[in-house]
Amino acid sequence: MEELIRAYWFPLYAFVRRQGNSPQQAEDLTQGFFTHLLENKGLTTVDRSKGKFRSFLLAALKNFAADQRDKAHAAKRGGNRQVISLDAIEAEVHYAKELADTMTPERLFERSWAIAVLNQVVLRLEREYVERGKSAAFQALRHLLDGQADGQFHAEIAGQLGMTEGAVRVMAHRMRRRYRELLRDEIMQTVADAELVDDEIRYLLQCL
């Protein structure tokens, strides 16, 4: 569960930020939100058969943020009570880079969520390869994942890694396949059942 939060906190940060909060406020709010979730065990009591985790999280965050404003007191500051280390500076840089000026907070959230999913999957893939001692191969092949660089680099990579071109091709293919499996698995964690995975993927596609 914590893993999940770590992967998807940026969309929440972006949402809160887009609502008009300063970077500091946004960080506090996000931090506070997670604390709130974990403390109240909100996540474990979610009835997952009823919909998407993503929407649930957004609704919960909205409520939380509204509550915080109502109470008119700042969320718990970082420092001693930090539950998860959030790289706030990196977050702010990302936020600034997003061409997000015309988007509503909700849309920005969904878009960031979609990208966070992809990043998370690539991360998991990387971990698998590293565990098997094949991190060099992964680094060489990772930019082939989306299919933009078709086949042009196989020869180069073969040279780099000391393998034959054929072997490189097979490896790339397996990596892509595994990527797909992981993507579907990651989405599966956030939806109620397997049939909804495709719907969720298509929805996220639109959000980009």
Next chain:
Amino acid sequence: MTEQEKCTKCGSPLPSSVRGGLCPACLFNRGLETNTVGYTDDAQAEAAKRWTPPTVEQLAPLFPELDILELIGRGGMGAVYKACEKQLDRLVALKILPPEIGREEAFAQRFAREAQAMAKLGHTNIVTIHSFGQRSAGELAAGGDLYFFIMEYVDGLSLRQLLDAGTVSPKEALAIVPRICDALQYAHDRGIVHRDIKPENILLNRQGQVKIADFGLAKLVGLSAAGAASPTAASAETGSPGAPGVTQAGENVMGTPQYMAPEQIERPRAVDHRADIYSLGVVFYQMLTGELPKGGSGKEFEPPSRKVLIDVRLDEVVLRALEREPARRYQQVSELRTQVETIVGTSPEGAAGDNPPRKGVADIDVDLQWNTWRKRWHKRIPIVGVRDGKRGIHWPGLLMWLIFAGIVLGVMGIAGANWQAVAVIGLALAGVLALGILRAWAMPIDQLTQLESSPIRDDASPRMSRLAVIGALWAQFAFIAFVLMFMGYTIAAGQYHQGPDFFQMLAVLLGGIGLTAPFGTTICGAVGIAQIRHSAGRIYGLGLALFDALLFPLLILDGLISAGCYLGLHEVFDYRGPIQTVGAGTMQAVRHLSDTWVALVVLAIVIPLNWFVIRRAWRAAKRPAGQTADQRMPPNTAPQSPTLSPADG
């Protein structure tokens, strides 16, 4: 906005937040279940991607009846060669499909069926298929068969090439689109959906004819999920039961996502002919503006009329074609075509850019003693013209004619002609006008002058609000009329005239117009303000319209305040009581003094009041039309969120 790189595969912008510069759209697509293909396993897919089309020499033995001349193109759906049919001595295009496609068992059957349907399409705007089949190709197809089509050769360019070179003007676009519609409607009527309409598939030959290629090829090559791959072979390879082999044959299957209708991506099984309409919409947009409608979740692109000089009615057409819900689009391509043709036909400038020369003119034939007048008026003034395809009165022209008549009569009156003469001349002029109108009305419609076709002008450049100007002029009229009335009264009172006094009549007339000014000007101003606010910048002149709308109300208000103050406060400032004993001269002075006090009070009230009203009105008018209350709230305030519920979709 910073420049964004684009994905070399699907063209969507690359956000910087995805690590490694990967394309999120492509990555997501990879995860979808429904990317089905004609390939039964992934190794083959790899092979297909690497496929180099056979050389001319390699191909020649397979087609003894053709002289294969050169390779003219290759894409995901195969390779195309220019060839000459020896016996008929005619140029043809030979298209061969990638060999891997043929491996699949069911393909041969599908091929025969689909190719036959495709070949039955005979239309001037569709690339005709002359024949099709397969040849055993030995090594070229790894032991299998090579599937091919022999088609009409189009000597020209594809729309893609034209777009890249930047040489498609909106005018040309408007000529091309109806032809595409013809082709699509023809095919749809025969149950064939193209599924892959994009600029690469739209060809233009040297005669300017439009030809659409690859009808139904997308389906044949395996776009639809149903019956594409044999399940057993697939599952053996991928390990996931029942899932057809997902490959990276993106270019075969997906085509270019930018042109695909949303339902083609989301629910491929539910695709029908309306997907072609969407794709046409994208192509149309691109032809008009040179850019793709920005994708993502749709509703963020600018209407074409904002970017190019075209009739705004075309926006509607494009937008409707690009509706996400198929049910909201045009249901038939022919509807789209009719719309476009109507707009082009009824637009004075041909709906795009340059003005064609004005057509013939029907004017008043001033063929009486005033021939000299006619010669002086070199530019003819139309009274009757064509608007929106129907005959209409050209009001400015009519007005000018009436003014002319008025001047003539006035001059006569001044010169001292008696009223009978004036009446006769007046009747004569009226008669001429009536005759002229009748004659013009009877003329064939295409000889009439084209009038403006719509209140919203066709060009995109901003113009001054007409209503505001009319309102301001009307107000001027009021003052002129007031002055004239005054003059008229004094003149009439002091002089003796025979018969109807011309000046009196004039004075009454102008006075009448003047009296209507308070209403007219105010209304013009108010409507003008609304018009400007809703024109999204196309019409300007808010200041003038506001002036119109406020002038008379404020004047009346000020007048009432003055009167009220005078009546009410006069007593307060009346010093007559206590100083009655003083002489008459001082009385005058005192009255002036009290009047001055009253005047000061009035000013003190009126000036701030006017200022306040004007400021409020200006602010209210300046606020962008359609803004909701939410948007005016400070950003930190969030709208009430719904109660927490995981059921939120």
